Amino acid sequence: MTGLAADPALTGRQECERRLTAMLDAAVAGRPCLATLPGHCGNGQHALVSRLIRAGADRGLLVLEAGAGRAEHRVPYAGVRRMIGSLTGVDPGRETGPGAPPPGLREAVDALLHRPALVVIRDSRWLDAPSRRWLRAFVRRLPGRGVAVLYGGVHVAEEADWLGVRALHDLIPVADVELRDLTGSDVARGIEAALGAAPDAGFTDAASRLSAGRPDVLDDMLRLLRAGRREPVSAAVPELDGAAASAWAERASYVLRELGDDATAALRAVAVCGGLLDLPLVYTLVEPFAMSADRMRAVLDASGLAVADGDRLRIVAPQVTDRLLADLPADERADLHARAAGLAHRAGAADELVADLLLPARPVGAPWAVHRLRQSSGALCRLGRYQRARGHLARALDEPLDQELRTRLGIELAGVEAVTAPEASDRRLTELARLDSSGSVPAAVSAIDLCLARGDADRARRSVLHVLGHGGGLMRERLLALGALADGVRSYPAEQALPGMPALPAPPVDPMQAGAGAWSLAVRGLDRPVVVSLARRALSAQDGEVMPRLAACQALVLADELDDAEAALDHLVDRLRGGFATAVLSRALVARAELHLRRGLIDLATRDGRHAEQVLPMSSWHPLALPQLLSLRIMIDVESGRIAPALELAASPVPAGAEAGPYWPFLLFARAMTAWADGRPSDAAELLHHCGRMLVRQGWPNPALLPWRALTVHVSVQTGDHDRARRMAADEVRLARRWGSRAALGWAELTRLLADTGGAQQGDRDDEGGICDIHEAVATLRRPHGRISLGWALAELAQGQLARGDHEAAQQSVTVAAEIAAGYPAGRLAQRLRPLHDVLRQHAARQAVAAPGSPPEGLLLLHPAWATLSENDRLTAVLAGRGNRTRHIAALLSVSERTVELRLSRVYKAMRLSGRRELRALVQAAGSG
Numbered sequence: 001m002t003g004l005a006a007d008p009a010l011t012g013r014q015e016c017e018r019r020l021t022a023m024l025d026a027a028v029a030g031r032p033c034l035a036t037l038p039g040h041c042g043n044g045q046h047a048l049v050s051r052l053i054r055a056g057a058d059r060g061l062l063v064l065e066a067g068a069g070r071a072e073h074r075v076p077y078a079g080v081r082r083m084i085g086s087l088t089g090v091d092p093g094r095e096t097g098p099g100a101p102p103p104g105l106r107e108a109v110d111a112l113l114h115r116p117a118l119v120v121i122r123d124s125r126w127l128d129a130p131s132r133r134w135l136r137a138f139v140r141r142l143p144g145r146g147v148a149v150l151y152g153g154v155h156v157a158e159e160a161d162w163l164g165v166r167a168l169h170d171l172i173p174v175a176d177v178e179l180r181d182l183t184g185s186d187v188a189r190g191i192e193a194a195l196g197a198a199p200d201a202g203f204t205d206a207a208s209r210l211s212a213g214r215p216d217v218l219d220d221m222l223r224l225l226r227a228g229r230r231e232p233v234s235a236a237v238p239e240l241d242g243a244a245a246s247a248w249a250e251r252a253s254y255v256l257r258e259l260g261d262d263a264t265a266a267l268r269a270v271a272v273c274g275g276l277l278d279l280p281l282v283y284t285l286v287e288p289f290a291m292s293a294d295r296m297r298a299v300l301d302a303s304g305l306a307v308a309d310g311d312r313l314r315i316v317a318p319q320v321t322d323r324l325l326a327d328l329p330a331d332e333r334a335d336l337h338a339r340a341a342g343l344a345h346r347a348g349a350a351d352e353l354v355a356d357l358l359l360p361a362r363p364v365g366a367p368w369a370v371h372r373l374r375q376s377s378g379a380l381c382r383l384g385r386y387q388r389a390r391g392h393l394a395r396a397l398d399e400p401l402d403q404e405l406r407t408r409l410g411i412e413l414a415g416v417e418a419v420t421a422p423e424a425s426d427r428r429l430t431e432l433a434r435l436d437s438s439g440s441v442p443a444a445v446s447a448i449d450l451c452l453a454r455g456d457a458d459r460a461r462r463s464v465l466h467v468l469g470h471g472g473g474l475m476r477e478r479l480l481a482l483g484a485l486a487d488g489v490r491s492y493p494a495e496q497a498l499p500g501m502p503a504l505p506a507p508p509v510d511p512m513q514a515g516a517g518a519w520s521l522a523v524r525g526l527d528r529p530v531v532v533s534l535a536r537r538a539l540s541a542q543d544g545e546v547m548p549r550l551a552a553c554q555a556l557v558l559a560d561e562l563d564d565a566e567a568a569l570d571h572l573v574d575r576l577r578g579g580f581a582t583a584v585l586s587r588a589l590v591a592r593a594e595l596h597l598r599r600g601l602i603d604l605a606t607r608d609g610r611h612a613e614q615v616l617p618m619s620s621w622h623p624l625a626l627p628q629l630l631s632l633r634i635m636i637d638v639e640s641g642r643i644a645p646a647l648e649l650a651a652s653p654v655p656a657g658a659e660a661g662p663y664w665p666f667l668l669f670a671r672a673m674t675a676w677a678d679g680r681p682s683d684a685a686e687l688l689h690h691c692g693r694m695l696v697r698q699g700w701p702n703p704a705l706l707p708w709r710a711l712t713v714h715v716s717v718q719t720g721d722h723d724r725a726r727r728m729a730a731d732e733v734r735l736a737r738r739w740g741s742r743a744a745l746g747w748a749e750l751t752r753l754l755a756d757t758g759g760a761q762q763g764d765r766d767d768e769g770g771i772c773d774i775h776e777a778v779a780t781l782r783r784p785h786g787r788i789s790l791g792w793a794l795a796e797l798a799q800g801q802l803a804r805g806d807h808e809a810a811q812q813s814v815t816v817a818a819e820i821a822a823g824y825p826a827g828r829l830a831q832r833l834r835p836l837h838d839v840l841r842q843h844a845a846r847q848a849v850a851a852p853g854s855p856p857e858g859l860l861l862l863h864p865a866w867a868t869l870s871e872n873d874r875l876t877a878v879l880a881g882r883g884n885r886t887r888h889i890a891a892l893l894s895v896s897e898r899t900v901e902l903r904l905s906r907v908y909k910a911m912r913l914s915g916r917r918e919l920r921a922l923v924q925a926a927g928s929g
Helices: 014-028 045-058 081-088 105-111 129-139 166-170 184-195 201-211 215-227 234-258 261-273 279-283 293-303 318-326 330-346 351-358 367-382 386-396 403-420 422-432 441-454 457-467 473-488 511-524 528-540 546-558 562-576 582-599 602-615 626-639 643-650 664-677 681-698 708-719 722-739 742-759 774-781 788-803 807-821 828-848 857-862 864-868 871-881 886-893 897-911 916-928
Strands: 033-036 062-067 117-123 147-151 174-176 306-309 312-315
Touching (some): 014 117, 045 062, 045 117, 045 147, 045 215, 062 081, 081 105, 215 234, 261 312, 261 330, 330 351, 330 367, 351 367, 351 386, 367 403, 403 582, 422 441, 422 457, 441 457, 441 546, 441 582, 473 546, 511 546, 528 546, 546 562, 582 602, 602 626, 626 828, 681 708, 708 722, 722 742, 788 807, 788 828, 807 828, 864 897, 871 897, 871 916, 897 916
Parallel strands (some): 033 147, 033 174
Antiparallel strands (some): 306 312
C-alpha cells in the first residue's frame, strides 16, 4: 500500500495502514488473523477498506466480500451467497433446519486450505440471521489457513458480539484498528493534498470545526471547494462553510436511509434537546423501542451524526439537525419541542436553554413557560443580545395569558423592540395606549411613558388626550404629568388641530406632576427654590413613571443641585439596568453623561455615553431625540481635544424631521462649539444665532440649560463684535439673576467680565463696575465639583488678566480652571491652561528671586536665613506665602505635592517658623516693605 498520504480521503491513517498491511502479509505467509474497524459512519472506513482490497489483490490474495442491503435483511444467506458461490459454486438456498450444518461451510473452509484470502465483512447492520451464523462458524475454522478477515462497518451497533470475536483471541490474532477523528494537523495535510496548497491557520481551524474531524465529510467539502478553484485561505471560509453545509446534508440523508425508525426517532429527540438532557430523559420523548438503551446508544454513536458530550449526545452539525427535523410534520415537531422543554424545566436547565426549546414549541399553557421566557429575555437584555430577547418575549405572548399579564409583556416587548425594531416598538406602544376593549388605563400610562422615552412627544401627547377621558383618580393625575412633559417637548410647530393639554394643578397633586412641573419651571428659569422642592418631591416617591423622575433629575441639574441629581440618576440607572426599558435607560445614561460633562469628568461622561449607545444604538434612536445623543458625543470629543472626530460627527447627516425636535438647538450648539474649536468663529456665530432663536421660540431661556449666550460672547470677542458680546453678557446676567443658581450667577459674572475685558481698551474699563470683581466671581463659582465650560471661561479671563499685568488675579483664575481640568489631564482645557501655567511660573520665579542666587531685599531684611535657602525652596515659599494651596503649587511648578511639603519643611526649619501662617505674614510684610 503506497501513496496513502497522497489520497486526501486517507489522510491521518498511516498507523492503520501499517497494522492492516501486516495482517495481509500474515495471510500471505499462511497465518490467519482478524482485524476490526470500530468507529462510526464518516470516519473514512470505506476509502481505507477499498484500498486494503486493492492491496490484497496486488498480493495475490483471493478477495471475498460478505454483506447485504436493507432490502435483503430477511433473505436467508443473502449476506454470504456470493462468498459461498465464489468458493464452492454452491447456492446455499433456504435456511437449514436445526442441528444441520450451514450449507457450503465445509467446502468453503476446505477451499481456503492452500489459498490465501482476504474476507471483508463491510457492514453487518443488514446481515440476515443465517448469514451471521454461517460467518461465525467460518471464522472459528480459520486456524491453519492463510485467511485475513476484516470486520468493518458499524458492527458496534450490535447488541452482542455475534461474530464471536472475543472468543477468537485464543485461536487467532485479533486486532482492533480504531479510526479516530482527524487532528488539526491531519486536516491541514488533507487540505494540502486536495487543493495543492498549504492552508493558513484560519482556514485549517474552520475546516476542523466544520468537518468535526470526519474524513468523509472533509473530503466532500474539499471536493466542492476544489470545483470552485478557491485557495485555502481565511477569506475562503464562507465558501467552506457552504461546502460543509452541503456535505453534512448529504451525509445525513445517506445515514438516515440506512437507520431504523427507532434510531431515527431517537436522533430527532437528541436534535431537539441539543445536548441539554441526559440520554435516559431524551429516550422518554420517543415511543418505546425494542432494543436496549445500551444498544440504542451504540447505534446513535455509530451513525456518525451525533457526538458524545460527557454522558450526553448532541448532533454534530446544524445542517444535520435541519435534515433530521425536515421530514417531521410541523405539529409533531412543535409537540416534541414542547415536551422537551417540559423535561428541561423539570431537570433545572438554565432559563435561556429552556426558552430556546420553547421557541418552536406549541403553546404549553403552563405558568412556568412564561416565567422562563421572561427570565431568559431579561438575562439576554443584560448581555445586550436584544434580538434573541425579543424573540423570547414574543414567544411568551403566544401562551394563554390573562389580560394584565399580556399587557405587561407587550410593554416589555416594546421596550426591547426599541433596539431591534424601533418602528414596531412605536406601533406596539400606540396600540397599548388606545384603550380598546382589552386595554387598561395603567397599561396606557406605562405605554405613554415609554413613548416619551423614545422621544416621540407628539405621539405621546395624542395618546394622553385620548386616554384622559377614560381614566380617573391617580391614573388621571399621572396622565396629566405625562401630558405636561409631552406638551413641553413636542416638535415645533405644534399640531394646532389637537385640543390644548389641561394645565397641571397647583400645587401638584401627584409626585409625578411635581417632576413635570419642576422641569417646566427650570427650562423657563423661574422659581429655583420651588423647582428644587418639586424635584425632590418627585424623586422621593416610591413608584411612578420614569420620564417624570428623569425630568426631576434634569431640573436639579439646572438648579445646580448636582450631588442630589447624580444620586437620583444613579438610582434610576441601577433600577433600569438589565430591564426591558432600553430607551428609558439610554436617556437616563445620556442625562448622567451630561451631568459628568458639566463637572468636567470627561472619562465618566465618555463611559456613560458609550453605555447609552450600547443599550440603544444610534440607528435606533427616534429622529426627534437623536440630536441629544449626537450633541453629547460631539461635546465629549471637543472637550477631550479630539477635534477631527467631532468635526466628522457634526457634519454627519441626521434623519428627516430631527430639526423639528426640542433637542435640535443642542446639536446646533455642539456644532458651534466644534466650529469655534476649528477656528471658524463666523460659522460658530451663525449656528449660535439659530440655536438661540429656537430656544427662545421654545420658551427655554434659562442660561443653565445651554450656555449659548456665553459662547456667543467668546465668539463675538474673537470676531470683534464687542457690542453684541456686551448685549449677550447683559442678557446672561439678567436671566442668571432671575434663576438664582450659584453656577449661573458666577458664570454670568465671568461672561460679563470677559465681554468687558475683550470690549474695552486697557485703562478704559471701570474695575469697580459690573456684577462683581473677579475675586467675587471666583468665590461664587468655587464648588466641590468642576464645570468644564466655567474652566474655559476662566482660561479666557486669565488670558485677559495677564495681558493687563494682573498676575495675581490670573493666578486665581488659572487655579480654579486647573481644578476642573484635573478631571481630564489630556483634554483640551488642560492643553489651553499649559501656556498660562508657564507664564505664571516664570512670573513667580522673577518675583521670588530678583536674580539667580540673589534673594529679594525685603525678605532678606526681615529674615537673614532667607539667603541660605535654595532657589526652588524660596520659590515654593513665596507661592505658599501668597495663599496658594499645596496642590496648586505642585501644579504650577510641575512637581508632586510631597515635594512641595518637603520644601516647605526645609523653609520652616531654616527660618524657625511654626507653619504657613507665619510664612504668609512674613511674605506679606516683605511685599508691603
